[in-house]
Amino acid sequence: MDLVRHLRYFVVVAEELHFGNAAIRLGMAQPPLSQRIKRLEEELGVRLFDRSARQVRLTEAGRLLLGEAREIVTRVERLRELARHGEGGLLRIGVPPDLAASVIAALVAGFRGTNPDVRLVPAENWTADQVTALAEGTIDVGLVRHPVSAPGLEFGQMLVQPQGVLLAEDDPLAGAGEVHLADLAGRELLMPPKEGEPGWHAETLAECRRHGYVPGQVHQGAGLGLVLAGQAVAFGPRADIPGLAWRPLLGSPIACRLSTAWRAVAGQRKDWVAEFSAVAVRTLKESAGMSEEGVAPARRISVRPGMVA
Structure with missing residues (x-):
């Protein structure tokens, strides 16, 4: 213990x-x-x-x-x-397990470009685990999915990424121009773990119900195997993934909101945290198609199996 x-x-x-x-x-x-x-x-x-x-x-x-x-x-x-303090140039960051490897690489490269003497150490954790790690001081700054409420934390600029629906390529809805949430009736849904993303989980399911979609079953995980097998659908950014079809949701009712988070007292790493937050905003806009207005660019982006580009 x-x-x-x-x-x-x-x-x-x-x-x-x-x-x-x-x-x-x-x-x-x-x-x-x-x-x-x-x-x-x-x-x-x-x-x-x-x-x-x-x-x-x-x-x-x-x-x-x-x-x-x-x-x-x-x-x-x-x-x-x-x-x-004895470790010197080391900044420990938390990132979602479903963040694309290309985005993590861009975060590290972007930070290294302005802070060549500081080494970033990423740890993959869901939002709830990042909040605990920040409170315990085991990471210095996190990249969290909202909504999240935690006393003693400060948050960086919020960025938004509208989510479409990922379907098996032979799903009847794969040929639709836009999909209404109610069109997904009867389909099971794959989401990040509830304990790891309680705010996102509750908010997304509430939005689904409001638009007439009550999943037959909610599966929890980061991989897309169930979607590839045609047993579930998932929400995610625009992407080209073999075996899957991505379709926009009518009215963009589902959106992923991310920001950096850190303890209110960041000690000697305060400047590094601020610099990482600035790099994160630039990287999420350029590499993950996120925006302040909540409208993602029209271009397609390739992601690893997961929910965040």
Whole structure:
């Protein structure tokens, strides 16, 4: 068990006295948070919270532990800051697992062009995991999919990419000029994992229902195997992928919104974070067809199997 991480979860729950609010603050789902608090209680051999349907309260043992837990978490964060300062020119970034390799390469090349002495270290994580990693200081800046709400984070410029629908090339809708969401009735849908992208998941399914499309089943993942097999459809940017057909959605009801995110206190990496954010905006516009206005360029872009160009 990662004791420090579990103590940090405990501190946040103790400050919120509400598992749902604490989960939002940590950028994770509530059930895993409850399980980790239970694991911590089992490890320590004490009950830390009195739980009821209406209220969460600290036990006497929880109150005694809280001050020590805060000090431990603060000291570990300080050690991590000192270690990062010793690493010199290193900026750790989070990127979505479905971001195209060509876009990641363009991000690294663009940043290196203005900061040749700083090495970018990308880590592939979904938005919720990036929020947690930013709070814990294990990454310096992330590229997150909205909507996302996390206290203590700042966000860069929002860029928007309208999504079309990806279908098997022999799907009857593959020959349509535009597809209405309601035309997808009866088809199953492939989306990024709900725990990793809770905001995008909820917002997209709500928009589908509003336009008359209720998926028969929602699959979770980043690859497009189910779409290639004709068992599901997926939303994504305009792309040429063998075996698949991409069609625009009437009225562009589904859109992917991305921005950079970082902790409000970025320490000595503040300038690097700002520079990376600027590079990310340029790269997402030029290499991923994103825009401030939410209208993607007409040109086609090739992507790896995934949802973000």
